[in-house]
Amino acid sequence: MGFYLAQLLTGLANASSLFLIACGLSIIFGVTRIVNFAHGSFYMVGAYLAYSLVTWMDGGIFGFWLSLLVAALIVGVLGLIVEVTILRRIYHAPELFQLVATFGVVLIVQDAALAIWGAEDLLGPRAPGLARAVRILGEPIPEYDLALIVIGPLVLGAIWLLFHRTRWGILVRAATQDREMVDALGVNQRWLFSAVFVLGSALAGLGGALQIPREAVSLQMDLSVIGEAFVVVVIGGMGSVSGAFVAAVLISVLNAFAILIFPQISIVLPFVVMAVVLIVRPYGLFGRPGSEAGGAEEPEQPLRLMSRRGAMVLAAFVLILAASPAVTGDFTSILLVDVMVAMLFAVSLHFMMGIGGMVSFGHAAYFGVGAYAAAMGMKYLGLSMLPAMALGPVAAAGAALLFGWFCVRLSGVYLAMLTLAAAQILWGVTYQWGEVTGGDDGILGIWPAGWASGDKAYFYLAMVLCVGGMFLLRRMAHSPFGYGLRGVRDSAVRAEAIGMDVKLHQWMGFTVAGAFAGLAGVVFVFSKGSVFPDVLGISQSVDGLIMVLLGGIHALAGPILGAGVFILIEDWVTRLDYWRVIFGGIILVVVLVAPDGVAGGVDRLLRAVGIRRGDAT
């Protein structure tokens, strides 16, 4: 009995931490409609600041709690800076831009934290006065956990009062429920958005600060928490603070008991709960339809078939690529394989996102499934290289068929969140199921067959597969199937009215995109000789998004250019010490200055010099 109570109390303490992180995210989303990846960074900075302040003040109970509050306030100011300099400019941009921009902030904050606090994990002091454990029904319960169980509802109550008893709070709620209301605010809108962002960031900072007696402060805190925080927000209903509370309790308490039966479930459980909730209640427990995100987009220009001149230029590029091993070293061939893998991955993501209008935050899942399927096919089924290579896309298509069926039932950010959940579930399973997937140690020794084992030989194999894959995807984009996807994206009502099966079409689009991502994963795994769980991770998914964005989402050539530029920049920049700052900076510049990406820029250039027909717009 006492044991179960202890388990419940631990669950509730975790729920409080989780709620503190998630509620700020939810408030920010509710008003600004921004999916803010940088929320995890604010959480991490809050923890670091609290650590520094507490150790510096060293002032007993009062000093400890004061430090936490000051840390939260500083993070609030940091949020204000980010809002004013970056986010304010992209409130009306499509979700993809906002997401990638906030990811740029994540990178910059990571390096700033590295420069200030160093790479070592920092073990915080215990909370003065709450450092021991009390016995409840014979079980030891940390006093600090009990304090957290009280703090969570206290903060919930404070936010409730703020939202129901102040003019400002009432405005915030109105803005969350009704978009037109926000625009009607006119001048005050800026002020409202900034204030909401400060509040949300400060809450994230407080959440991080409160963690220091419980866990070491580290540079991995940001991304490790953001996935779960999103899950809480989505389950609760985006914009709903009480929803976030209920969701945090639901997940944490479920988790506290589920690990008794199945200890490995922790990583996967929140995402499974989220998937189930979204299928039953597509807008979350307390969300309503209409609290959907997504800025208005300019209508895209019609597609054009490739001109003769364009085809010749492209053929010349492919020939140069094919001839490159003759004149360059093995090192270049290896780099070019990376470039081609990234290109195919980005083109497959663009196929579902740009053409199909289904934004995926978890496309890495299918890349990873392709890679793992090939590796496991070799290791367990004893397949030789080519059959193993064929297995990859088939397995990826299977996974996409399964998860896509759920995802296409939703749209907009909710669809994006479900793709993220799917990817995290697969990542969690891969990570935990060590006996089969090798867990953290990955699967090693996946080398190409003898005839393809030289760097140059493998280059040609990779080229056939990647260029072939890209060709097929492009051909499909121009086929009735691809046009159908664009049609559904433009107007699902019109698509249904001309007799299309909208969901089936999207589902097939999702599957095709997954299959080709799997093909990219296959080429990847044989070029590296090994595969680790991070191929399915958030970073890999975001890399794909950045490539598509860098290239420009409105052009078929966009993801190809974007991936090329991305890998070359990455190859150059990662040799530097503080590459994340540079990379984050580049991302922000692209989002803020050249929102139509490299392809958009090249397109404008070609029109200007008259190579491409059509009005220069």
Add this chain to the structure above:
Amino acid sequence: MSVLEVRDLSKSFGGVEAVADVSFDLGAGEFLALIGPNGAGKTTCFNMLNGYLRPDRGSVKLEGRELVGRRPRAIVRMGVGRTFQITRTFLSMTVRENVQMALISHHKRMFDFWSRAVRMYEGEADALLDLVSMRDQAARPCSELAYGDLKRLELAIALAHEPALLLMDEPTAGMAPSERVALMALTGEIVKSRGVSVLFTEHDMDVVFAHAHRILVLNRGRLIAEGSGAEIRENPLVQEVYLGGGTVFAAEGV
């Protein structure tokens, strides 16, 4: 023989009877208007014919085949075309491509992964665009069209499925008076030349009396009158519903 047989069609929303026991027939080649004040149940009626709403009761038969219970896309394929009150088109495509898409879907080629969509059914698409006098704008992006042109494009798209019946919910809403007359005249010609039947709702009584062969009047979900323009004008029940008597028909209903 009638193309469409509607019998006892009913739908309530939480106690409010939006449509109650509506029955009517629509003959081949007929141009039938469904009128009534705001909230009378016209759109609800249309949505049940289209498959977007499931009726509580009643049946809808197209050339003898039951429509109730089928999905909207299946009903389209059976020969019921529609145009929208607020136009819906594929904005990232050209005018011609919009019609081509309808043709591709009509010929069940949507899951062709290889052919080039812009090369498919070009001739048929241009013929349909000719019909609605939009051929000269075929290559323009749909996003640049004027509102009246979008309405005509929707008509061409609907005709791509060779419908036996065309449902038009407020086809002229939001158009200038001269455009309204032109669009309805065009629709009338097409109906005649292709043998399509049309059911439309409309608030502009000038349009209704000028073009409809027959008129149904709906009020609070119930059919209260049916007949020719002259009969409807004289009907005391109808005059009562449209407060203020006969003169209302001169002004525009809102």
